[in-house]
Amino acid sequence: MAALPVKGGTKRKAGQNTPARPSGKAGKSTPTKSPGRAGGKFTPTKSPGKAGGKFTPSKSPGKAGGKFIPTNSTGKKAPKRVAEPVEEFSSEEGEEAPIARRGNGAGNTVEKKQGKGLPQATKRKQEVSLDSDESESDDEPEMDDYSSDEEEEELEGEALNNLGTRTLLDSDSDEDDDEMEMDDDPKGLEFSDDGSDSEEEMDVEKKSRKIDAQKLLDEKDAEAEMQLNIQGESDEFVLPTPEELEDESKRPPDLPKIQTRIKEIVRVLGNFKNLRAEGADRGDYTKQLAADLACYYGYNDYLMAMFMQMFPVAEVVEFLEANETPRPVCLRTNNLKARRRELMDVLVNRGVNLAPLGKWSKVGLVVYESKVPVGATPEYMAGHYMLQSASSFLPVMALAPQEKERVIDMAAAPGGKTTYIAALMRNTGVIYANELKESRIPSLSANIQRMGVTNTIICNYDGRKLPTVLGKNTADRVLLDAPCSGTGVIGKDPSVKVTKSGEDIVRCAFLQKELILAAIDMVDAGSKTGGYIVYSTCSVMVAENEAVIDYALRKRDVKVVSGGLDFGRPGYTRFREHRFHPHVANTRRFFPHAHNMDGFFVAKLKKLSNKVKSAPKDDDEPEDSAVTEEKETEDAVPLTESEPEANLSDRAEEEDAAEKKVKGSKKKKQKIGELQNGTASEKKITPSKGKKVAGAVNGTKGEEKSTPSKEKTAEVRGEIEDQSEKESDTPTPGKKKQLSSKKQFKQKTRKHKQ
Numbered sequence: 001m002a003a004l005p006v007k008g009g010t011k012r013k014a015g016q017n018t019p020a021r022p023s024g025k026a027g028k029s030t031p032t033k034s035p036g037r038a039g040g041k042f043t044p045t046k047s048p049g050k051a052g053g054k055f056t057p058s059k060s061p062g063k064a065g066g067k068f069i070p071t072n073s074t075g076k077k078a079p080k081r082v083a084e085p086v087e088e089f090s091s092e093e094g095e096e097a098p099i100a101r102r103g104n105g106a107g108n109t110v111e112k113k114q115g116k117g118l119p120q121a122t123k124r125k126q127e128v129s130l131d132s133d134e135s136e137s138d139d140e141p142e143m144d145d146y147s148s149d150e151e152e153e154e155l156e157g158e159a160l161n162n163l164g165t166r167t168l169l170d171s172d173s174d175e176d177d178d179e180m181e182m183d184d185d186p187k188g189l190e191f192s193d194d195g196s197d198s199e200e201e202m203d204v205e206k207k208s209r210k211i212d213a214q215k216l217l218d219e220k221d222a223e224a225e226m227q228l229n230i231q232g233e234s235d236e237f238v239l240p241t242p243e244e245l246e247d248e249s250k251r252p253p254d255l256p257k258i259q260t261r262i263k264e265i266v267r268v269l270g271n272f273k274n275l276r277a278e279g280a281d282r283g284d285y286t287k288q289l290a291a292d293l294a295c296y297y298g299y300n301d302y303l304m305a306m307f308m309q310m311f312p313v314a315e316v317v318e319f320l321e322a323n324e325t326p327r328p329v330c331l332r333t334n335n336l337k338a339r340r341r342e343l344m345d346v347l348v349n350r351g352v353n354l355a356p357l358g359k360w361s362k363v364g365l366v367v368y369e370s371k372v373p374v375g376a377t378p379e380y381m382a383g384h385y386m387l388q389s390a391s392s393f394l395p396v397m398a399l400a401p402q403e404k405e406r407v408i409d410m411a412a413a414p415g416g417k418t419t420y421i422a423a424l425m426r427n428t429g430v431i432y433a434n435e436l437k438e439s440r441i442p443s444l445s446a447n448i449q450r451m452g453v454t455n456t457i458i459c460n461y462d463g464r465k466l467p468t469v470l471g472k473n474t475a476d477r478v479l480l481d482a483p484c485s486g487t488g489v490i491g492k493d494p495s496v497k498v499t500k501s502g503e504d505i506v507r508c509a510f511l512q513k514e515l516i517l518a519a520i521d522m523v524d525a526g527s528k529t530g531g532y533i534v535y536s537t538c539s540v541m542v543a544e545n546e547a548v549i550d551y552a553l554r555k556r557d558v559k560v561v562s563g564g565l566d567f568g569r570p571g572y573t574r575f576r577e578h579r580f581h582p583h584v585a586n587t588r589r590f591f592p593h594a595h596n597m598d599g600f601f602v603a604k605l606k607k608l609s610n611k612v613k614s615a616p617k618d619d620d621e622p623e624d625s626a627v628t629e630e631k632e633t634e635d636a637v638p639l640t641e642s643e644p645e646a647n648l649s650d651r652a653e654e655e656d657a658a659e660k661k662v663k664g665s666k667k668k669k670q671k672i673g674e675l676q677n678g679t680a681s682e683k684k685i686t687p688s689k690g691k692k693v694a695g696a697v698n699g700t701k702g703e704e705k706s707t708p709s710k711e712k713t714a715e716v717r718g719e720i721e722d723q724s725e726k727e728s729d730t731p732t733p734g735k736k737k738q739l740s741s742k743k744q745f746k747q748k749t750r751k752h753k754q
């Protein structure tokens with residue numbers, strides 16, 4: 001990249017700006033630590049050119065016209081010992097990010113720093129001063145003490161830096177203030193003993209002069225600041241030359257310098273017409289910005305490039321900043337065993353500082369701090385609540401399962417959503433909670449038991465195969481909380497920043513496309529109460545979300561309907577070269593920086609008919625097993641059919657498990673349909689006998705609802721047995737198919753990479 005010529009004005013070299021808030025480690029490189037944290041977090045505070053000392057990286061679309069609700073919805077003071085809700089959501093699109101409010105000194109289960117991003121931090125600071133007047137009572141929790149000392153210091157440091165040249169003026173005016181105070185002394189205004197009028201007049205005149213002087217100072221002060229701003233706006237930032245970059249690359253990253261450059265580039269891009277250097281194009285700046293952000297926050301180049309394409313530049317910084325902290329700890333009241341109000345009281349008495357999650361949930365609670373581990377209270381053990389991130393509520397709310405329905409949770413472990421579904425169904429009907437990984441079954445089973453769920457059957461299958469196990473067109477609703485790249489939960493698992501490659505995303509998407517077709521195939525379009533599929537991921541990647549839904553729309557007779565979630569952003573209908581079906585806009589996206597919850601995607605589909613569409617297949621799309629099945633045979637598609645080469649985060653293990661399953665098919669046969677919860681013992685069903693279990697399932701469904709699915713379930717039972725036999729008896733054709741399929745996939749991946 002060529003050095004950019006200077007267009008008049010002061011030449012300021014990259015990195016020469018004083019960082020708005022120099023970190024304690026300024027100048028020191030700490031390449032081993034996550035750069036996002038080393039050298040102080042990046043709070044893109046005051047750009048030298050911005051008035052008021054605040055850095056407002058440009059208006060993010062998500063915030064336009066939104067409202068900021070800093071405290072609880074009623075605007076009232078929170079009840080004693082209970083902090084105010086962490087967030088409120090506006091039903092408007094593009095609302096202002098709700099600000100998390102924390103209790104003081106979070107306990108071990110409660111995150112300490114959330115929403116460190118500048119806008120939040122700044123607003124929190126404002127809240128502190130407002131709230132501190134309110135919370136006077138000693139035994140009330142200090143709800144406003146949500147900034148750690150370090151944060152407070154940082155903010156103060158920031159404020160000091162922002163004052164810049166004003167400091168001198170301020171010190172003058174401070175003195176003046178002192179004098180004024182003396183003058184303001186009421187005693188000074190009292191009549192003196194001699195009570196002369198002229199003295200009194202002099203006093204008034206003196207006071208008036210002081211006021212004038214103060215006014216003058218204020219004006220000067222404002223003028224100076226304005227000049228500073230004008231100068232800042234016209235200052236030209238110069239991108240580093242290739243030589244400078246080369247030089248930089250030989251040394252450990254200079255984080256304060258990179259931080260400054262990020263701010264500068266964001267500033268230039270925010271006012272490109274006026275601030276661009278002559279001859280420089282947007283691409284030069286964005287390229288440097290991507291490199292700097294990747295270095296500063298510690299991401300691989302692929303992810304950073306994706307994020308840069310998803311958000312406007314200023315918003316990328318907000319998103320990355322939000323990823324630096326985990327979201328608030330939340331819990332869901334288990335209405336099968338407890339009521340929220342009572343649970344709150346009990347937990348408050350145990351020293352848990354918590355509050356209702358928001359108007360949108362009747363069962364959620366957010367924990368600010370706790371003196372006890374919230375995952376080990378007697379109430380937790382007794383199944384009165386589930387520890388669950390706020391975003392995890394959403395897919396189940398969208399699914400809206402009804403009593404007595406037949407529901408399938410295709411990827412269920414550890415059961416957060418299964419147990420919520422069961423609660424909404426009041427333990428009626430039947431839920432099939434499926435999980436591929438055998439190692440995750442115990443946690444699923446334990447949660448189901450702890451929560452008192454008695455309508456659930458645990459299965460251990462590859463979800464892609466479930467239609468052949470549970471039957472096609474037999475379920476009222478299916479939840480597919482798909483395995484994904486986890487790019488929405490970087491705050492929880494920062495390793496994602498470097499471990500997820502483009503190839504991983506392609507693999508995830510490939511599997512997700514197979515799974516969603518299986519999910520749709522299991523739903524009965526003719527269901528009287530349902531006919532819905534909910535697809536969700538904790539990924540923010542378009543390839544794993546909108547592209548999967550678009551694929552489903554092309555392959556099956558479904559439409560995207562509203563999930564009834566009145567917040568969140570609409571899914572992308574255009575992304576890079578992609579143009580998705582307009583209905584994809586009905587899907588919902590949730591972001592850490594915008595909604596203070598994990599990055600999440602939720603789509604609700606309504607199955608219109610049980611038809612399979614014969615849409616052409618794209619290169620990076622899996623074979624439609626239903627089509628293959630129809631063409632080739634009536635039998636189930638082998639497990640490995642069209643399977644992408646294993647290598648998702650968990651894929652190696654999953655495949656091992658799948659292989660073990662094939663080998664140990666006898667053992668597996670026994671396990672099929674095994675009831676691993678209260679239902680088994682209550683109904684006196686021998687858990688190890690697949691037939692009996694399936695019979696019981698059939699009975700459950702049949703008793704409550706007489707639909708064709710009754711017979712289908714019986715067929716399914718047969719399929720369960722047949723299938724397990726097929727797996728063990730005929731491995732060779734499957735293997736052959738697997739090999740050719742793997743080969744195909746490798747070719748596709750290569751092509752995609754190119």
Ligand SMILES: C[S@@+](CC[C@H](N)C(=O)[O-])C[C@H]1O[C@@H](n2cnc3c(N)ncnc32)[C@H](O)[C@@H]1O
Pocket residue numbers: 392410411412413414415416417418434435436437440461462463464481482483484650654
């Ligand atoms: C996002 S997690 C599910 C979380 C769960 N729904 C909850 O709320 O607790 C995805 C799960 O899918 C499982 N999984 C991965 N591949 C699968 C497949 N092919 N079929 C079914 N489950 C699979 C993973 O082991 C993981 O437990």
